[in-house]
Amino acid sequence: MFSRTLFCAALTALSLPSFADTVWLKNGDRLTGKISVMDGGKLLLETEYGGSIPLKWSSIATLESDQKLLVKQDQVSGEVVQSLQAADDGKVTLANGAAPRTVQLASISQIIHPKPLIQDFEWKGNVDVAMDYKRAETDTDDYDVSFHTKARHGLWRHNGTGSYNREYRDGVTVTDNWDAEYALDRFLDENWFWQGRVSYKRDQIEDVRRQRTIGTGPGYQFWDNELGAFSLASLINRSDYEYADGSKDEFFLAAVKWDYNRYLVGKTFELFSSGEIGKPLEGVADYELDAEIGLRYKVTDWASLNMKAERDIVSGAESETDETRYSIGFGVGW
Known part of the structure; x- marks a missing residue:
């Protein structure tokens, strides 16, 4: 007993x-x-x-x-x-x-929770979806889908982003574009890393129809913990532009990328921003900017409501681009 x-x-x-x-x-x-x-x-x-x-x-x-x-x-x-x-x-x-x-x-x-330098495997990311339907004198259907994910194993970190935007007005397509990017980071110590990246943008409506970019350069991770992360990367990129009239531009540019997120009020809210600003090393364009900033509110452990603003600018090129998009939607994260 x-x-x-x-x-x-x-x-x-x-x-x-x-x-x-x-x-x-x-x-x-x-x-x-x-x-x-x-x-x-x-x-x-x-x-x-x-x-x-x-x-x-x-x-x-x-x-x-x-x-x-x-x-x-x-x-x-x-x-x-x-x-x-x-x-x-x-x-x-x-x-x-x-x-x-x-x-x-x-x-x-x-x-x-303290975060060690080397972790066996860590994967996190989110998918945001926004849709807007308006039936009035002008009927509008707007779709916006984006994802952002990171996976880290040892001293290597994989970064993937992508988005798709499409808008109809009275059955006519006025916005139709998508983009994708992959970046690979190799950490040299706890903060410094070297990044290589490739990105592609496709637009069916604007004058700049295709953008292809490949680049590399050093980066610095200021922090990465339970409350968020912030990193900067300084890159030398090779960019190829293809315009609606069939003409092309090929040039090198110096760019700065940032990736920031911060959890607030016990991780109930998340402030995030990412983007890149670059200056061509030749006189093809004045500058280019691709950035987003937004806020997420966690409804559950995995679901959130989000609102964000995106800006895409190519200034001083043969055909300029200046787009601003605002969206409110639903997202899932892990």
Whole structure:
């Protein structure tokens, strides 16, 4: 009987989750789950019984966790702790192998998961869809689909983007274009990387019908963690333009690419922007710009509402392009 009891107890212990973080609230409630992130005055707790639960940081009395976490008490530096231990109300103890240190909860600005330089495999991305139908004096059908994905294995990172836009007005096509890009990053250390990229744009309506670009150059990853990422790349590109009248331009240009996203209010909102601005090394055009900026609101762990603005400019070329698009739609992310 005694051995059976021990056996059942052992099975129960093995069945418990690996990480059982606990949060005590000032009203006396206690919640268990897994701490995801704390930022913007919100702690995001992942639970089996309620999904992702955002908690006001000011409503928390104390908390504990067995996870390795990066705790920031300012906007610059942080401390990687092996665990968090419960303390008196309004405090938490940071355990980092040395003597534990108790700090005020109010002094903590962020809690995130530390991200190692080399990961076996990581894949994330999103697909956004926007559609607009208007039936009035002028009937309008507008479709906008885009995707953005990244996959990292070791020191290599694969980046893929693409979009498709089509608009009809009274049955006449007034916008019809698509584009795709692939970029490969090879990290030299934690921040510096070398990028090679190739992109293609096709437009059935505008004067610039085709754009082909291949380029390479160094880049710098300012940060990449649970709260977002920001990187810049400086490239030398070879671009080929083909116009509606059949003429062509081929030239080199220096360009700067950026890729930015930032989660806000416990990862409820995501601010994002990506794009490229380039200056031809020859007198073919003044400059070219392809950029987007937007905001996503997470409805569930995987679904979001989004709104964004896109700008595509080719200035000073034989045939200029100047397009601005605004869209509101639905997206999925992983």
